[in-house]
Amino acid sequence: MVNKEKTRIMIDLARYDRQYGKRNYIINSYFMIDYVGRFMVGSFVSFSLCYVIVMTISVMCRFGEIMNETDITAIIKMFKPYGVYYLAGLVIYEVIVALVYAFRYSKGKRQIRVSTAKLKRLQKLQ
Template sequence: MINKDKVAVMTKMAAYEAGDGRKNLAVCSYFRGDYVGFQMLKTWIAVTIAFCILFAVYLVYEMDSLMTDFYSIDLLGLGKKFGFAYLALCGVYLLAAFVISQRRYGLALRATVKFDKELDLLSGGEDDGFEEEE
């Protein structure tokens, strides 16, 4: 006979496997440290590119005043100001990437472990916790 409880669990598992299961499997294919490090590396590259674009926009916007006051500008002070801004921006975004990727990995691992337990329960023998209908 068809066990309705097993069919319901299998349907739920198939829906999970088609949706969030693929994402969670991709996340859990890494070690936690590797996944977090990779996410932080991607964040650092994106922040660096964004900062360079913003710096270029600033230079274009201030081109007139930079050209007229070129010899009186404190380049070392300006470099320190932009360096501090870059480090602060990187720090904030890397901290956010660290926290988010740690949480995402934990949730994916928890969901994958739950899926594996349900899979083991379904593949078990007669004593699997499901009652047979007649």
């Protein structure tokens, strides 16, 4: 006869494995700081690349202005705010990324605990 509870646990575990198994397997092999740090490095590269794109477009738009300027210090002064914007944007973006991945890590860990408890329960039923 089919054991209803056993079947239900097995369905839950199979569903968990399909939806979150792969992601949570990675989460389980990292400490939180390493997991978050890994994505922060990636987001640093992404943000910097995006900023280079924005800067290139901005330089193209101000090309005439730059060419007309003969003093190099004036050109440096012209681009000084861009450095500040980059740092400010980077800090905000990194904070968002850190928060998102810290949340995902905690959620993943919680899901792992629940699935482990279900596995133990399944073991007891056998």
